[in-house]
Amino acid sequence: MSHIGSISLFCSISIFCSISLFCSMSVHGWASKLPEERESTTNCSNMSLRRVPADLTPTTTTLDLSYNLLFQLQSSDFHSVSKLKVLILCHNRIQELDIKTFEFNKELKYLDLSNNRLKTLTWYSLAGLRHLDLSFNDFDTMPICEETGNMSHLETLGLSGAKIQKSDFQKIAYLHLNTIFLGLRTISHYEEGSLPILNATKLHIVLPTNTNFWVLLRDGIKTSKILEMTNIDGKSQFANYETQQNFTLENSKTSMLLLNKVDLLWDDLFLIFQFVWHTSVECFQIQHVTFGGKVYLNQNSFDYSNTVMRTIKLEHVHFRIFYIPQEIVYLLFTKMDIENLTISDAQMPHMRFPIYPTRFQYLNFANNILTDDLFKKPIQLPHLKTFILKDDKLETLSLVSSFANNTSLKHLDLSQNLLQHENDENCFWPETLIAMNLSSNKLADSVFRCLPRNIQILDLNNNKIQNVPKGIIHLKSLQELNLAHNFLTDLPECSHFRRLSILNIEMNLILSPTLDFFQSCQEIRTLNVGRNPFRCTCELRDFIQLEKNSEGMMIGWSESYICEYPLNLKGTRLKDVYLPELSCNTALLIITIVIIMLVLAMAVAFCCLHFDLPWYLRMLVQWTQTWRRVRKITQEQLKRNVQFHVFISYSEHDSAWVKHELIPNLEKEDGSVLICLHEGNFDLGETVTENILNCIEKSYKSIFVLSPNFVQSEWCHYELYFTHHNLFHETSDYIILILLEPIPLYCIPTRYPKLKALMEKKAYLEWPKDRRKCGLFWAHLRATLNVNLSDTRETRELQTFAEVNEEPQLSTISLIKTDCL
Ligand SMILES: *[C@@H]1O[C@H](CO)[C@@H](O)[C@H](O)[C@H]1NC(C)=O
Ligand SMILES: *[C@@H]1O[C@H](CO)[C@@H](O)[C@H](O)[C@H]1NC(C)=O
Ligand SMILES: *[C@@H]1O[C@H](CO)[C@@H](O)[C@H](O)[C@H]1NC(C)=O
Ligand SMILES: *[C@@H]1O[C@H](CO)[C@@H](O)[C@H](O)[C@H]1NC(C)=O
Ligand SMILES: *[C@@H]1O[C@H](CO)[C@@H](O)[C@H](O)[C@H]1NC(C)=O
Ligand SMILES: *[C@@H]1O[C@H](CO)[C@@H](O)[C@H](O)[C@H]1NC(C)=O
Numbered sequence: 001m002s003h004i005g006s007i008s009l010f011c012s013i014s015i016f017c018s019i020s021l022f023c024s025m026s027v028h029g030w031a032s033k034l035p036e037e038r039e040s041t042t043n044c045s046n047m048s049l050r051r052v053p054a055d056l057t058p059t060t061t062t063l064d065l066s067y068n069l070l071f072q073l074q075s076s077d078f079h080s081v082s083k084l085k086v087l088i089l090c091h092n093r094i095q096e097l098d099i100k101t102f103e104f105n106k107e108l109k110y111l112d113l114s115n116n117r118l119k120t121l122t123w124y125s126l127a128g129l130r131h132l133d134l135s136f137n138d139f140d141t142m143p144i145c146e147e148t149g150n151m152s153h154l155e156t157l158g159l160s161g162a163k164i165q166k167s168d169f170q171k172i173a174y175l176h177l178n179t180i181f182l183g184l185r186t187i188s189h190y191e192e193g194s195l196p197i198l199n200a201t202k203l204h205i206v207l208p209t210n211t212n213f214w215v216l217l218r219d220g221i222k223t224s225k226i227l228e229m230t231n232i233d234g235k236s237q238f239a240n241y242e243t244q245q246n247f248t249l250e251n252s253k254t255s256m257l258l259l260n261k262v263d264l265l266w267d268d269l270f271l272i273f274q275f276v277w278h279t280s281v282e283c284f285q286i287q288h289v290t291f292g293g294k295v296y297l298n299q300n301s302f303d304y305s306n307t308v309m310r311t312i313k314l315e316h317v318h319f320r321i322f323y324i325p326q327e328i329v330y331l332l333f334t335k336m337d338i339e340n341l342t343i344s345d346a347q348m349p350h351m352r353f354p355i356y357p358t359r360f361q362y363l364n365f366a367n368n369i370l371t372d373d374l375f376k377k378p379i380q381l382p383h384l385k386t387f388i389l390k391d392d393k394l395e396t397l398s399l400v401s402s403f404a405n406n407t408s409l410k411h412l413d414l415s416q417n418l419l420q421h422e423n424d425e426n427c428f429w430p431e432t433l434i435a436m437n438l439s440s441n442k443l444a445d446s447v448f449r450c451l452p453r454n455i456q457i458l459d460l461n462n463n464k465i466q467n468v469p470k471g472i473i474h475l476k477s478l479q480e481l482n483l484a485h486n487f488l489t490d491l492p493e494c495s496h497f498r499r500l501s502i503l504n505i506e507m508n509l510i511l512s513p514t515l516d517f518f519q520s521c522q523e524i525r526t527l528n529v530g531r532n533p534f535r536c537t538c539e540l541r542d543f544i545q546l547e548k549n550s551e552g553m554m555i556g557w558s559e560s561y562i563c564e565y566p567l568n569l570k571g572t573r574l575k576d577v578y579l580p581e582l583s584c585n586t587a588l589l590i591i592t593i594v595i596i597m598l599v600l601a602m603a604v605a606f607c608c609l610h611f612d613l614p615w616y617l618r619m620l621v622q623w624t625q626t627w628r629r630v631r632k633i634t635q636e637q638l639k640r641n642v643q644f645h646v647f648i649s650y651s652e653h654d655s656a657w658v659k660h661e662l663i664p665n666l667e668k669e670d671g672s673v674l675i676c677l678h679e680g681n682f683d684l685g686e687t688v689t690e691n692i693l694n695c696i697e698k699s700y701k702s703i704f705v706l707s708p709n710f711v712q713s714e715w716c717h718y719e720l721y722f723t724h725h726n727l728f729h730e731t732s733d734y735i736i737l738i739l740l741e742p743i744p745l746y747c748i749p750t751r752y753p754k755l756k757a758l759m760e761k762k763a764y765l766e767w768p769k770d771r772r773k774c775g776l777f778w779a780h781l782r783a784t785l786n787v788n789l790s791d792t793r794e795t796r797e798l799q800t801f802a803e804v805n806e807e808p809q810l811s812t813i814s815l816i817k818t819d820c821l
């Protein structure tokens with residue numbers, strides 16, 4: 001038991017929700033159960049199993065045990081899988097079977113036991129079974145008994161047996177079956193009249209090789225509506241033809257006869273045609289037929305009278321050595337004058353038609369080697385609607401058109417030929433022609449001058465078209481056009497086919513489709529432009545946009561629409577390409593730049609107006625310049641013979657500002673600035689001017705607080721000094737002018753030209769009215785002073801000079817002197 005358990009591990013188990021997975025042809029109608037009910041498949045196919053695995057999943061509904069080495073089934077093998085519906089046991093080595101084994105599988109509907117070695121079968125009525133296949137086994141007689149006739153749900157029954165006799169079939173005579181399949185390995189005896197006892201819609205017989213098929217064919221035609229026979233071969237079945245002249249068959253039922261894998265002498269094939277011609281067969285199809293040999297029968301003896309035949313189909317025909325003129329064979333078929341004739345894949349180099357008009361409506365000569373010679377002689381096919389000449393060797397399109405003009409062709413398939421069209425040849429197509437397949441030919445742009453006027457569907461796939469010319473005839477009905485796999489560089493224009501609704505232009509050389517197309521082709525519904533070498537630049541933007549607006553008009557979007565250029569985008573889907581509006585639209589770009597500049601300008605203007613930006617800038621420039629200058633000052637210069645850091649001179653009117661703003665701020669750093677204040681009390685005995693000049697010379701720097709008052713009352717004291725010493729020029733470091741209040745130029749007396757010049761040059765620090773700017777002002781002022789305060793801390797002595805009160809109402813000047821250095 002253990003080894004079986006381990007084997008079963010290899011069985012793949014899958015769960016699926018639909019029953020439609022297997023052989024749907026014979027099991028339709030099974031899925032009447034609730035769709036929610038889960039179906040599960042256990043597939044143990046091709047696993048060299050010698051026994052049925054013991055541990056089958058109980059819920060299994062489909063069990064595939066095909067292609068194994070099973071030789072015996074135990075009565076308990078399938079007890080565990082009571083839900084089983086489908087059981088496949090084909091291609092094993094089972095020799096004996098009791099159907100009672102499946103007694104507990106009440107749901108079993110499909111049982112395949114074909115291709116085993118069954119010799120004996122014990123029946124048991126499985127009432128629910130719909131498909132039972134016992135074909136290709138080693139039964140001596142047909143495995144049918146009374147119980148078989150009671151399986152009223154049976155639809156498909158496969159049988160085999162070396163002996164076929166009426167008594168066996170009698171047991172299922174009242175069972176109406178869809179399909180009866182006789183898969184015969186050998187046949188030793190056939191009792192004539194056995195097959196017609198069966199009641200089935202379709203009978204399929206696979207014969208063992210070299211069987212006398214003749215009786216089976218006759219009986220088969222009397223049995224079912226559809227008859228298929230496979231493996232028809234054998235030498236000279238009709239040797240005693242002369243005695244069997246009577247081909248009339250009564251009670252024939254078959255309307256559709258299919259012979260598959262036929263290998264016969266031509267005479268035998270000829271006789272089969274003659275036999276079938278007078279039966280009820282309407283559609284006769286022969287596939288994979290090989291014939292040859294000497295011909296004894298008179299080919300002109302074919303009796304074309306009295307038939308219901310409408311369609312003959314010969315496919316995959318091979319010739320053996322063949323001694324009759326081909327023309328006679330061709331004429332045998334074309335003289336049949338039926339509705340439909342197909343002779344395809346037959347290596348047929350030519351075809352002959354009778355000189356009189358024939359009634360063919362459908363002709364299919366695909367996959368042959370027919371050449372232009374086909375149309376060299378007039379052919380009269382006035383009723384021809386469909387002509388398929390796919391995969392032949394035709395070369396001249398205009399020749400085909402002249403032939404077609406004498407027909408009422410609607411559909412013409414000329415694909416896979418060698419067709420070309422020269423501009424100077426005239427084409428005459430019938431008005432009736434609406435669908436033409438010209439794919440895989442050698443047609444160039446000129447083909448558009450040789451097209452039927454009423455064409456609706458045109459396939460020009462895989463040709464050599466570079467351009468759809470403008471000066472073509474109007475194809476007013478053209479709806480579907482396939483130009484895939486050509487050499488077009490742009491979408492065509494629809495001015496000559498305004499009703500176009502489907503266009504395929506895949507695999508051409510389109511870099512960026514122009515959108516003129518959509519203006520002229522208003523009715524387009526489906527468009528395939530995939531697999532072109534798109535150049536993903538701004539020109540493609542509108543096209544990509546169009547797809548987004550067109551709701552699935554583009555077939556194959558987005559996986560077939562891939563950039564080829566530029567190289568950095570190669571392989572990117574068009575869908576994923578980012579081409580922003582801004583980089584593609586020049587006008588928009590300019591507008592954007594202008595707007596940004598305007599906004600910037602407005603921001604600057606606002607800052608200037610609201611925050612007095614120029615003042616800050618000027619101040620910053622001055623500050624940085626000062627710092628640079630200050631850094632150059634050497635210690636030597638600092639230690640020149642001075643006593644004060646700074647001398648401040650101001651008008652009495654401004655003394656409040658000096659005391660409350662200037663001095664506290666100068667001292668802010670660390671409170672040790674040595675200041676010489678000019679306010680009132682100078683040394684007696686000296687003139688004010690002398691005192692002041694003295695002070696200036698003893699101070700490292702001098703600050704003058706300028707205001708209209710100061711100018712009016714005090715400037716005279718300095719004028720002399722400035723003119724004589726000429727110290728105060730622009731680069732002078734020693735003098736700092738603070739403009740406390742604006743001084744209009746006209747207020748400056750004409751006797752002070754120096755002051756005027758200074759004011760014009762703006763060589764002063766301006767006290768800002770706005771308190772917020774004061775921080776910067778002070779910083780700048782301190783930088784200008786550049787006092788190395790740490791060096792000058794030792795001694796401090798305040799000195800006050802009292803002024804001689806010359807003009808006491810105007811000003812008092814005081815000088816606070818700190819003895820230092
Ligand atoms: C089981 O697997 C084989 C291939 O291994 C496959 O051909 C067969 O269809 C499978 N059977 C079923 C019922 O799916
Ligand atoms: C069974 O499996 C072998 C190899 O495992 C493979 O060659 C063979 O084609 C399979 N047969 C069928 C019927 O699947
Ligand atoms: C077949 O079914 C009928 C009734 O349906 C019954 O009388 C008969 O015995 C059954 N035959 C067999 C062999 O089971
Ligand atoms: C075949 O079966 C069908 C349907 O059951 C029935 O109508 C017909 O009469 C049967 N034919 C014969 C010959 O028993
Ligand atoms: C041909 O067969 C039909 C019916 O099968 C029969 O009536 C007729 O006599 C036969 N003719 C010959 C010449 O054997
Ligand atoms: C002939 O062929 C056409 C096209 O395949 C088909 O539509 C038509 O039904 C056929 N006619 C007959 C009588 O088989």
Ligand SMILES: *[C@@H]1O[C@H](CO)[C@@H](O)[C@H](O)[C@H]1NC(C)=O
Nearest residue numbers: 377378379380402403405406
């Ligand atoms: C067309 O038919 C006319 C007679 O109806 C015949 O004279 C002419 O040769 C035919 N043309 C072709 C190309 O078959």
Ligand SMILES: *[C@@H]1O[C@H](CO)[C@@H](O)[C@H](O)[C@H]1NC(C)=O
Nearest residue numbers: 402405406427428429430431
């Ligand atoms: C084509 O057919 C039309 C009408 O059947 C006829 O008028 C015309 O002359 C034909 N052309 C040729 C070249 O046969």
Ligand SMILES: *[C@@H]1O[C@H](CO)[C@@H](O)[C@H](O)[C@H]1NC(C)=O
Nearest residue numbers: 390415416437438439457459
């Ligand atoms: C034209 O013929 C080709 C093959 O020969 C086929 O693939 C294609 O589908 C046909 N076109 C139409 C529109 O039927």
